[in-house]
Amino acid sequence: MRKDVLIIGGGATGAGIARDLALRGVDCLLLDMGDFCHGASGGNHGLLHSGGRYVVKDPGSAAECAVENTVLKRIAPFCIEDTGGLFVSLPEDDPLFADRFKDACRSTGVPTEEIGAEEATSSEPGLNPLAVRCFRVPDGSVDPFSLVQANICDAREAGALALNHCAVTGMTVEDGRIVRVDVQDRRGRLSSPIVPEVVVNASGAWVADVAGLAACTARAGLDQGSMLVTYGRQCRHVINRLREPSNGDIAVPSHTSTVLGTTSRPARSPDDSAVTREDVDFLLRETSALLPSLRGCRIVRAYGGVRPLLGGNGREASRSFSITRGDAVDNLVSVAGGKLTTYRLMAEKVSDTVCDMLGNSSGCRTHLEALGPPADVEGGSIALARLRRKYGRMASSISTSDTRVICSCEQVLRSEVTAVLKTGDALTLADVMRRTRAGMGYCQGLDCTLSVLELMMQGAKMDPLLALREFLREREHGISQASGDQLRQGLLREHVLNGVYGMGEME
Amino acid sequence: MSRVLVIGNGAAGLFSSWLLARKGQEVVLVGRGTPSTSMSTGCIRTRPEGCEREMAEFLVNEHMPWAVGARAGLSKIGTPFRCWMAPSHSTWKYGEAPGSVTVVSIEGHPAIHVRIASSLLIAQGIRAEHLSLPIAVPPEVPLTAAFRSEGSWELLAKALRTTSSDAVLLPAMVPLREYGRLDALERQCGRKVLEAVTPLGPPGLRLTELMHARAAGAGVTIWDGRRVTALDIKGDTVRGATVSGGSEVKEVATDAAVIATGGPLVDGLNIKGRELDDPFGVFQVARSTDALRGGYASREGMMVRVDGRRMANAVAAGDCVYSERRDHGSGLAGALDSARMAVMALEGA
Numbered sequence: 001m002r003k004d005v006l007i008i009g010g011g012a013t014g015a016g017i018a019r020d021l022a023l024r025g026v027d028c029l030l031l032d033m034g035d036f037c038h039g040a041s042g043g044n045h046g047l048l049h050s051g052g053r054y055v056v057k058d059p060g061s062a063a064e065c066a067v068e069n070t071v072l073k074r075i076a077p078f079c080i081e082d083t084g085g086l087f088v089s090l091p092e093d094d095p096l097f098a099d100r101f102k103d104a105c106r107s108t109g110v111p112t113e114e115i116g117a118e119e120a121t122s123s124e125p126g127l128n129p130l131a132v133r134c135f136r137v138p139d140g141s142v143d144p145f146s147l148v149q150a151n152i153c154d155a156r157e158a159g160a161l162a163l164n165h166c167a168v169t170g171m172t173v174e175d176g177r178i179v180r181v182d183v184q185d186r187r188g189r190l191s192s193p194i195v196p197e198v199v200v201n202a203s204g205a206w207v208a209d210v211a212g213l214a215a216c217t218a219r220a221g222l223d224q225g226s227m228l229v230t231y232g233r234q235c236r237h238v239i240n241r242l243r244e245p246s247n248g249d250i251a252v253p254s255h256t257s258t259v260l261g262t263t264s265r266p267a268r269s270p271d272d273s274a275v276t277r278e279d280v281d282f283l284l285r286e287t288s289a290l291l292p293s294l295r296g297c298r299i300v301r302a303y304g305g306v307r308p309l310l311g312g313n314g315r316e317a318s319r320s321f322s323i324t325r326g327d328a329v330d331n332l333v334s335v336a337g338g339k340l341t342t343y344r345l346m347a348e349k350v351s352d353t354v355c356d357m358l359g360n361s362s363g364c365r366t367h368l369e370a371l372g373p374p375a376d377v378e379g380g381s382i383a384l385a386r387l388r389r390k391y392g393r394m395a396s397s398i399s400t401s402d403t404r405v406i407c408s409c410e411q412v413l414r415s416e417v418t419a420v421l422k423t424g425d426a427l428t429l430a431d432v433m434r435r436t437r438a439g440m441g442y443c444q445g446l447d448c449t450l451s452v453l454e455l456m457m458q459g460a461k462m463d464p465l466l467a468l469r470e471f472l473r474e475r476e477h478g479i480s481q482a483s484g485d486q487l488r489q490g491l492l493r494e495h496v497l498n499g500v501y502g503m504g505e506m507e
Numbered sequence: 508m509s510r511v512l513v514i515g516n517g518a519a520g521l522f523s524s525w526l527l528a529r530k531g532q533e534v535v536l537v538g539r540g541t542p543s544t545s546m547s548t549g550c551i552r553t554r555p556e557g558c559e560r561e562m563a564e565f566l567v568n569e570h571m572p573w574a575v576g577a578r579a580g581l582s583k584i585g586t587p588f589r590c591w592m593a594p595s596h597s598t599w600k601y602g603e604a605p606g607s608v609t610v611v612s613i614e615g616h617p618a619i620h621v622r623i624a625s626s627l628l629i630a631q632g633i634r635a636e637h638l639s640l641p642i643a644v645p646p647e648v649p650l651t652a653a654f655r656s657e658g659s660w661e662l663l664a665k666a667l668r669t670t671s672s673d674a675v676l677l678p679a680m681v682p683l684r685e686y687g688r689l690d691a692l693e694r695q696c697g698r699k700v701l702e703a704v705t706p707l708g709p710p711g712l713r714l715t716e717l718m719h720a721r722a723a724g725a726g727v728t729i730w731d732g733r734r735v736t737a738l739d740i741k742g743d744t745v746r747g748a749t750v751s752g753g754s755e756v757k758e759v760a761t762d763a764a765v766i767a768t769g770g771p772l773v774d775g776l777n778i779k780g781r782e783l784d785d786p787f788g789v790f791q792v793a794r795s796t797d798a799l800r801g802g803y804a805s806r807e808g809m810m811v812r813v814d815g816r817r818m819a820n821a822v823a824a825g826d827c828v829y830s831e832r833r834d835h836g837s838g839l840a841g842a843l844d845s846a847r848m849a850v851m852a853l854e855g856a
Contacts, residue, residue, distance in 0.1 A: 404615075450584060450620050457622035464584070464623040465630070483780045491772050491799055499836025500548050500706040502586045 003029045003161075005354055006181055006196035008168050008210050009203035011041030012144065012340050015151035015162070016347030016366065017200055017354075022158035023369065024355060024362040029194065030152070030160060031183060033167035035431045037148045039204045041340060042434060043273060043305020045227060045252045045259045047238055048072060048080055048140035049341040052087055052112065053245055054319055055104035056097070061319035062108040064342045069138055071344060071367045072147075078372040078392050079146040083253055085139025086124060087112075088131045089242035090289060097243055098133040105135075112137050124237055126291045139238035141254050143390065144340055145434045150371045150392040165427050166190060171199070171213040177331050178214050186427060198354050201334040205270035205306045211334050216326040218334040220308035221317055224272060225262035226279035227305070229478075231298040231442055231486075234258040239290050245315055248286025255437065256410060257300060260287045264314045273304035280481045298485050300442045301478035310337035321346050323353055331357065387416070390437065394419065406455075407448035409441020417455055429453060429471035442486070444475040446493045465503070472497065509533065511853070512748055512759060513727075514735045515767035515775065516540060518839055519825025521718040523765050523846035525565060528725040530854070535759065536727050537750050539734040549710035550580070550593035553837045558847040562592065568717050570686040571710075577601035581676055583703035585610070585624030587631065591840065594710050596689045597702045605673035605699060607634035611663070613653065616644040618678035619703055638670055650680040660688060667696040674699040679709035683716045738764070738787050743812070743819040763820040763853055766790075766810065767846065770826035770838075771798050789813065790821075793829035802829040808852025820856055824849035 005021055007014050010032030018030040032038070051065035073080055089098055105112040113136045120134035121127050152162045165186035172180035181194040201218060203210045211218035233253045241249040252259045263279050280302050288294040309317035319339050323346075326332030333353055338346045348364045355362065372392030380388070387395035397419055404414040420426055420435045429445070432438060432452050439445030439452070449471060453464055479490045498504040509532060513524045516538020524536045555562055559575075566573045572595045580588040580598035590598060599605065608628055612621040625635035640663060644653045653659055667675060679702045681688055693700045702710055723729055733752025738745055745764040750757055768786075769775030776792065777784040783792050783801040791811040795801040803823040804811045810821045825842040826833070828849075833841055 450623060451617050454617075454620040454622050457626070463630075464626050484778050487778055487781060487798060488771055488774070495772060495799075495835045496706040499552070499834075499838075500588070500704060501582045501584055502588055502836075504835075 001029070001190065001192050002195045003027055004196070004358060005029070005198045005200060006031065006194050007200045007202055009039075009201070009206070010036035010148070010152070010162065010164055011039050011202065011204050012037070012148050012151070012343035013041075013204070013335060013338065013346050013350075014200075014202035015148045015155065016343045017202055017350050018155035018160045018162055019151045019158070020347045020351040020364055020366045021354060022155045022160035023365045024351065024360060026355070026358065026360060028155075028160045029196075030155065030162040031166045031168060032164045035164045035428070035434060036152060036162075036425070037145055037434060039206070039270065040305045040307055041144050041148055041204070041343075043227075043303060044144060044225075044340055045250060045261050046142050046144050046254045047250060047252045047341075048142040049339060050085055050112075050137035050139045051108060051110040052085065052101070052105065052135070052137040052139065053240060053249075055108050055110055056100050057245060058318050058320070059104060059108045061339065061342070062104070062110055064320065064345055065339060066108060066110045068342045068345050069140070072142070072341070073138075073140065075367065075369065076147060076150060076371040077374060078388050079143045079150065081141040081253070083139070083141050083237050085137040085238035085240060086120060086127070087135040087137060087240045087242040088120065088127065088290060089133045090128060091130055091132055093132070093241070093243045095132070098135075101135065101242060105137075110137060124235060124239070126235055126293050127239070128290055128292055133242060135242065137240075139240070141238060141252050142340070143255070146390055146392055147340075147371075149435065153393060154371055163189060164425055164431070168210065168213065173214050173329055176329055178329055196331070198331045198333065198357050200350060200354060201332060202350070205267075205308045207308055207334055207336045209270070211326065211332065214326060214329050214332050216329050216332055216334070218324060218336060220310070220336040222267040222270060222272070223307045223309050223314055223317070224265050224267040224304055225307055226275040226283065227259050227261035227303055228280060228283050228299050229301040229303070230258045230260065230294065231300050232257065234294055234297060235291055241286075241290055248283045251287050251291055251294070256441070260284070260294065266314070267306045270306050273306050274477070275302040275304045275481060277481050298442070299482065300486060301444060302481050303478050308336050323350055325353075333357075390416075391419075394423075406451050407436070407438035407441060409443050409447070410437040412436045412438040412448070414451070414455070417452055421456060421459055426456070429456070429467055430474060432456070433471075439471070439475065443489060444479055444493065445471060446496060468503065509762035510535065510760070511763045511765060512537065512745075512761035513765040513767060514538070514748070515769060515825065515827075516719075516729070516731060517767060517769050517773065517825060517842070518718065519842040519846040519849075520765070520767035521722045522565060522843050523767060523824050523850050524727040525718075525722045525725045526561065526847060526850045527765075527853075528722070528727045530850075534727045535761070536722065536729045537733050537735055537748075538729075538731060539752075540732055548588075548704050548706060548836075549712075549714035550578070550588070550590040550597060550704060551840045551843075552590045553840045554591045555840045556844045558844055561847060562843055565721055566592070566717065568721070570683050571713060571717055572596075574598065574600075579604065580704050581608070581624070581628070581701060583619050583624065583678065583705045585627035585635070585676075588704045594702070594713070596686075596700060597704055597710050599674075599699060599701070605633065607636065607672035607674070608701070609636050609638050609667065609670040609672040609675045611638045611640060611675060611677050613640050613650065613678065614643050616650060616678070618650050618680070619676075624676065624703075634672070636670055636672055638666055640666060650678055651682055654680050660692070664692060664695045667692075672698070674701050676701050676703055678703055679705060681709070683713045686713070738789060740789060743816050745818065745821045763822075763856070765822055765824050765849055765853070766803065766827060767824040767849075768827050770802060772826065775827045776802065785813075790823075791815070795829070799835075800830055800833055802827050804829055808848065809856065820853070822849040822852045
């Protein structure tokens with residue numbers, strides 16, 4: 001199959017590049033070895049940065065975030081909750097840092113306003129009353145799954161082909177060019193190798209592995225970060241600790257929960273995302289200094305992601321990004337680093353590079369054209385507004401007259417699952433979950449999984465036991481460190497799966 | 508005659524109340540109504556140790572015939588389910604598996620997962636066929652509601668005539684008092700009618716119903732929907748309890764107590780962090796790396812106070828007792844065994 005551009009990696013960056021190039025009229029193909037968003041694009045806070053977090057140590061990235069923050073709020077308001085953010089210092093924090101923060105915000109263009117502790121606690125009632133300095137910033141909460149999905153939908157509408165569960169297995173290089181890319185499609189849609197003009201490596205944490213297929217090098221420091229999902233929304237704003245970026249600094253309200261993060265340690269591989277008991281304890285201790293109610297809060301799940309960072313590891317590394325042309329190969333472009341917040345900018349720069357190579361002179365339009373429906377549509381129902389937040393433009397194709405709920409934790413409608421299955425992208429239970437949230441709630445898929453699977457089996461032949469095991473095992477990682485009521489939930493889960501369904505015995 | 512207060516209306520509470528009542532004790536059973544016995548699916552997974560006879564006697568009832576011995580059945584997703592004692596309609600004699608099963612579903616109702624069940628049956632070498640009943644059941648209405656009318660049963664029997672399997676797998680949908688329907692259906696369609704085993708649903712709920720009736724029949728005073736909020740303990744003796752429920756709070760005097768509040772799973776023991784804890788703040792809890800196995804400590808069958816003192820008239824029964832052997836699905840036999848042990852310990856005291 002001939003294609004102008006093959007994009008490898010269906011995270012935010014890859015999906016953004018596919019949209020950008022497609023809007024410029026470039027014939028492109030996007031492939032992901034797993035589901036879209038299965039890497040760091042799904043394994044993050046869902047924090048739409050104002051840039052505030054990086055103003056002092058990483059002003060370049062802060063400035064990028066500040067610009068992209070406003071762009072994304074304009075083009076994709078449907079999947080962003082404009083919660084606003086607070087940077088808050090506590091008595092034990094360096095008192096000079098607040099002044100450095102204030103100055104740096106001014107010089108990097110991050111809008112900020114200092115408010116009194118009293119005003120802060122009145123707008124954020126759960127905040128530690130000992131808060132010393134407080135700043136408002138335009139942080140927000142973004143649903144990375146719907147953001148990426150919307151990019152893919154848009155890219156497809158503009159003519160791009162995007163396939164998940166399709167892995168690149170090899171590349172043939174001749175005369176300094178990649179002339180052939182071999183793929184393995186889990187669903188057999190692609191049977192012949194790809195013959196691309198340009199290959200874009202947007203595979204995030206896997207960037208070095210993919211470059212290696214063309215005997216090129218691409219560097220990214222792999223860094224693991226852990227996050228916790230709490231039961232219920234524990235804050236109204238994104239809450240940041242006003243200190244040098246370190247661990248356990250952030251709480252982001254998201255859908256029905258709050259995401260607490262993060263930690264940082266070198267990762268051995270892109271899959272090395274495991275969360276330890278120490279991470280959980282640490283995150284709870286640190287974030288509850290900002291929001292004391294978190295101390296007794298039920299933790300639904302812990303998850304980790306592996307950040308592909310530029311230059312060095314951990315907190316020292318820049319959150320900016322780099323675009324490199326393959327050292328020995330002319331038509332390979334690798335992109336590494338960056339943030340979810342700056343994905344569009346990264347995509348724009350990569351697309352500029354690619355268009356240069358192709359001799360295409362059209363300019364970027366992704367910052368101008370809306371990615372989904374506007375945030376508030378007159379006359380819409382609450383149900384539709386909820387769906388719009390998750391599905392963007394696809395929301396209108398979901399029937400709200402069928403009120404059957406399939407996932408009671410997350411109140412997912414049966415018709416949402418049906419609509420998602422109709423798109424043909426969802427191959428596994430986790431794929432359905434990423435799109436609908438069915439299985440993300442406090443029972444972690446115990447209740448809804450069977451009903452979702454039953455629906456999936458209407459349209460496709462699959463091994464139900466294998467599908468169940470794969471999904472439930474993945475969910476189990478997240479609750480293996482559970483305590484309190486969530487531990488009880490975990491026991492119930494084991495009891496039902498092993499004791500009643502006998503899934504342990506069916507090996 | 509002395510009065511015994513039994514706390515907890517799960518399997519262990521009901522069984523120990525019944526045993527005590529038969530021995531001529533005045534028994535007051537206080538329970539807040541937990542899904543404990545239904546969690547055990549209504550089937551007894553492992554062979555009970557010492558009270559097979561008492562259990563058979565306890566469970567025998569014209570509405571719900573029990574079968575004893577190695578049994579096998581199917582869960583609602585078609586996975587095999589092995590047990591020792593079970594309602595005969597949920598299971599077959601182990602080793603006599605049907606060669607083919609008709610999986611019955613009801614339009615629009617999520618009670619059974621036909622495609623999953625059929626596929627998993629086939630994986631076990633059992634031929635599966637799918638029968639969808641043209642009865643529309645709104646999802647918020649329990650399945651039993653649709654089967655209250657004669658018409659539904661006739662429709663089911665008629666639809667089954669078009670199938671040819673050895674057995675029929677039904678979503679559980681019969682209340683205890685109408686259990687005879689299944690016999691009638693078996694006679695009508697001339698083959699084994701199996702009820703799918705489910706968590707948190709019949710036949711477990713039906714077992715609770717049955718146990719409740721047996722205990723009440725033996726003269727146990729049952730206060731449902733109430734909880735014991737505090738115990739009145741002097742030295743090593745329980746003298747009474749504070750029972751609250753509805754709008755009233757009352758003090759109850761007692762000569763002995765059986766604590767059968769359940770394990771961590773059904774909320775009988777608190778979980779603080781990853782540790783188990785006694786909600787009364789009185790008794791010693793033996794911890795285990797596996798929260799499922801941890802529970803109340805005992806010495807010579809009696810409960811132990813946190814200060815190490817052995818109680819004179821308090822015993823624990825059921826899942827709240829520390830156990831090395833408890834496993835997923837073995838809870839019910841263990842709970843009943845431990846209820847018998849608890850009653851024996853009280854008699855010795």
